[in-house]
Amino acid sequence: MPMDESVRKAVLSTVPSLRAFAISLCGNVDRADDLVQETLLRALANIDSFQPGTNMSAWLFTILRNHFRSEYRKRRREVEDGEGRYAETLKSQPEQHGQVEFREFREALDQLPTDQREALILVGASGFSYEEAANICGCAVGTIKSRVNRARTRLAELMSIDGTNDFGPDEQTRAVLASGGE
């Protein structure tokens, strides 16, 4: 199976992001890595259907997402313990001032419906546009926007940061966010 070096590089460079997305879907690193492996096998078996010049990472994300939807969702439900999955599966949490909030965030994220979580991750972390995320999820752009909005609102509720005064102790971070966030 000959592969163009640029294609190989593009696939490899997407792997970290694929893993991050897969972990957010599966909530478990081992299952996520299996999902990534199966995604790569499928992608490489169908590499001829990839259009050179188009977005390799969006193509791989689509394969992963569809495979997860068809194979993993039922299985996940069987083993889901419902709380603290990120906290348990991601062992190397950075020691930093916001650690408690970081953990709360992960637990809150776990509680979102899959539709909302995947939309939020694709747009808010993976760096896809709303249009790209809509293509990956096979739905309308408006649907993605709505899911992202609902996800953010729900997260804020779960973390009780719907007001502006509950932002933890770090005034400096807050000032930076307020001034430099534009």
Place this chain on the structure above:
Amino acid sequence: MSERKPPGAETPMEATARHTKKSQAKPAKLGREVQARLGQQLRAMYDEVLNQGVPDRFAELIDRLEGNGNKDKH
């Protein structure tokens, strides 16, 4: 009784539903600061995985599949 409503008329239930929908659409808007904070948490979580790079198993898988690695990796 409500089956008898004239076409086009709104039952109290429908009126409430319309109202609720409308009033839920607006207050759901989050402040910039909250959004920035959530975005920062999300990125931190994601980046933690990104920083792990490409695990060997995936590089080896690709090498094996394309036949470049041949047998030197067993």
